[in-house]
Amino acid sequence: MVQELGDALPHQAHPSGRVRSFDLVAAEAELPVAGQEHLRVWAYNGQVPGPTLRVRLGDTVRVNFTNRLPQETTIHWHGVRVPNGMDGVPHLTQPPVQPGEHFVYEFTPKDAGTFWFHPHVRSSEQVERGLYGVLVVEDESPPPYSQDVVWVLDDWMLDETGQIFPQFNTPHDLAHDGRWGNTITVNGRTDGVLVARPGERIRLRLVNSANGRVFKPDLGALSAEVVAVDGLYARAPFPYAGFELAPGNRLDLDIQIPSASIVPVMVVDRFYPPLPHALATVRVEGEPVAPASFPSPAHASVPRWKEGLALPVTKQFRLNARRGGPLGLEWTINDQAFAGHDHDAPPALTLSRDRFAHLQFTNESFRLHPIHIHGMFFRLLARNGAAVDEPFFRDTVLVHAKETVDIGVVPEDVGRWMMHCHILEHAEAGMMTTVAVVP
Numbered sequence: 001m002v003q004e005l006g007d008a009l010p011h012q013a014h015p016s017g018r019v020r021s022f023d024l025v026a027a028e029a030e031l032p033v034a035g036q037e038h039l040r041v042w043a044y045n046g047q048v049p050g051p052t053l054r055v056r057l058g059d060t061v062r063v064n065f066t067n068r069l070p071q072e073t074t075i076h077w078h079g080v081r082v083p084n085g086m087d088g089v090p091h092l093t094q095p096p097v098q099p100g101e102h103f104v105y106e107f108t109p110k111d112a113g114t115f116w117f118h119p120h121v122r123s124s125e126q127v128e129r130g131l132y133g134v135l136v137v138e139d140e141s142p143p144p145y146s147q148d149v150v151w152v153l154d155d156w157m158l159d160e161t162g163q164i165f166p167q168f169n170t171p172h173d174l175a176h177d178g179r180w181g182n183t184i185t186v187n188g189r190t191d192g193v194l195v196a197r198p199g200e201r202i203r204l205r206l207v208n209s210a211n212g213r214v215f216k217p218d219l220g221a222l223s224a225e226v227v228a229v230d231g232l233y234a235r236a237p238f239p240y241a242g243f244e245l246a247p248g249n250r251l252d253l254d255i256q257i258p259s260a261s262i263v264p265v266m267v268v269d270r271f272y273p274p275l276p277h278a279l280a281t282v283r284v285e286g287e288p289v290a291p292a293s294f295p296s297p298a299h300a301s302v303p304r305w306k307e308g309l310a311l312p313v314t315k316q317f318r319l320n321a322r323r324g325g326p327l328g329l330e331w332t333i334n335d336q337a338f339a340g341h342d343h344d345a346p347p348a349l350t351l352s353r354d355r356f357a358h359l360q361f362t363n364e365s366f367r368l369h370p371i372h373i374h375g376m377f378f379r380l381l382a383r384n385g386a387a388v389d390e391p392f393f394r395d396t397v398l399v400h401a402k403e404t405v406d407i408g409v410v411p412e413d414v415g416r417w418m419m420h421c422h423i424l425e426h427a428e429a430g431m432m433t434t435v436a437v438v439p
């Protein structure tokens with residue numbers, strides 16, 4: 001298994017020596033977001049989504065962070081294999097950043113791809129209020145797409161005054177799939193438009209930053225190939241035919257715009273059929289461009305791990321809920337609900353670096369649980385016992401109601417990593433634990 005992994009997940013970063021510094025400030029703001037003229041949000045650098053930080057593989061990212069929020073916070077670099085101390089988990093990897101304080105995050109990404117960042121303190125409130133941004137790590141020589149576009153998908157629960165509904169972790173949110181809003185946005189807008197010329201070849205990077213909502217984007221008449229999932233390139237490009245983009249997930253699409261003009265394409269969400277929700281519009285206009293033929297960047301070595309499913313389960317995790325706890329309902333992993341002070345508790349699981357592990361998640365509940373593990377990428381091996389060979393790694397996998405999911409992983413990065421449901425209300429209500437990776 002380890003041999004089959006090869007160097008798919010490089011052990012080391014290869015710093016080129018170039019340091020890219022960014023200043024990031026989290027603060028309250030009033031912005032034209034979610035169809036409102038003056039939505040009171042919490043924002044990175046006064047923007048929702050926050051800035052897209054674009055670097056090259058080999059660059060060292062240095063983020064001078066300042067917290068001007070009325071609460072403590074941290075920044076977690078979702079999907080980036082950072083040194084453990086840069087992972088932004090309060091109490092576990094750093095003390096929370098108090099209001100008025102600073103923290104410097106510095107790391108050299110080991111993988112190119114689409115990543116995102118968000119707070120890891122009271123995230124069901126802080127992310128919902130607008131704190132998230134995208135980190136794009138470009139290849140050493142990026143493929144010549146005519147446009148490289150980021151779409152951050154989110155939803156907002158607005159109240160009758162048109163502001164963010166100020167109650168978080170409500171009994172309803174907890175008992176269901178988290179907080180599903182009444183207003184869906186792409187890059188903060190309800191009326192987003194991507195303008196393309198005929199013949200363009202576009203890289204579209206989708207990020208789901210919603211607290212709980214799963215999206216299944218339908219591109220209508222546009223044809224696309226998937227080139228990367230959760231940041232990392234796939235084994236080979238494959239036709240896009242819908243994908244359950246759960247909170248935390250990313251998807252990179254290679255879109256070939258037709259060479260003739262077409263009517264505007266409505267991109268809609270179809271996770272809950274039959275009612276499609278509008279996401280954004282792609283408008284094709286202007287002078288055609290010569291079609292770009294370059295090889296797809298998707299040709300990663302992704303292990304099949306065919307024998308993985310037959311290997312004994314290293315650890316099973318049962319996902320469930322029970323009454324009780326500070327919020328009235330607790331979400332549990334193996335009957336444990338995580339509470340703040342549990343960061344000092346022994347990890348739920350200790351794995352060895354460079355050793356294959358077979359993990360199993362059994363959803364004993366009727367709700368959705370997109371399970372995210374920090375600091376590692378894994379491969380889906382089976383759903384409900386039936387082998388699945390997804391040609392890509394993930395850092396987040398959606399476990400449906402009553403479903404059992406098997407994954408294989410060879411951790412490469414030592415540290416104490418969080419594992420949690422990325423429905424942020426479920427995580428706040430206890431569905432979190434830690435996994436240690438030791439040399």
Ligand code: C2O
Binds near residue numbers: 120374
């Ligand atoms: Cu995107 Cu622990 O989170």
Ligand code: CU
Binds near residue numbers: 331369422426427431
């Ligand atoms: Cu969950």
